[in-house]
Amino acid sequence: MGACMLMDTIFKECDLRQADLTASHIWYADFSGSDMEGVRLSYANIYSQPDHEMMEKPYIPKTRFNNTNLCNADLSHGDFTMADFSGADLTGCDFTEAIVHSAIIDKKFMDQLALTSAQQEAVQWV
Numbered sequence: 001m002g003a004c005m006l007m008d009t010i011f012k013e014c015d016l017r018q019a020d021l022t023a024s025h026i027w028y029a030d031f032s033g034s035d036m037e038g039v040r041l042s043y044a045n046i047y048s049q050p051d052h053e054m055m056e057k058p059y060i061p062k063t064r065f066n067n068t069n070l071c072n073a074d075l076s077h078g079d080f081t082m083a084d085f086s087g088a089d090l091t092g093c094d095f096t097e098a099i100v101h102s103a104i105i106d107k108k109f110m111d112q113l114a115l116t117s118a119q120q121e122a123v124q125w126v
Contacts, residue, residue: 032066036073042094044078062104086126095119 007027014034023043046063063080067087076096084104095115101122105113110125 026063028063030064031068032064033068035069036065037069037071038073039070040074041078042074042076044075046078046080046083
């Protein structure tokens with residue numbers, strides 16, 4: 001696949017193992033409960049920040065990876081600003097040079113993920 005444009009897409013509880021979403025642009029998608037083991041999301045842009053038209057809305061949705069199996073996923077060089085990884089299995093994930101500003105990640109992965117000190121400070125640990 002690769003280089004997809006996904007907006008307001010729901011992939012709840014889907015089998016996306018080994019999917020190639022390299023360089024994809026993803027707006028407010030929901031991958032909750034999906035099996036995304038080995039997925040390639042390198043150079044992906046996960047848009048979770050409000051744009052100009054949405055600034056006045058009280059609730060800004062996030063791209064969600066809640067309770068998702070992301071074991072051995074390649075998230076390198078991607079922008080995962082504000083992405084919600086709570087409850088996700090991030091064992092073996094590659095976050096090399098990924099942007100994780102305000103991304104929500106479970107504290108149990110604080111010492112397991114190979115994140116730079118800047119990435120660790122940028123994450124919202126829960």
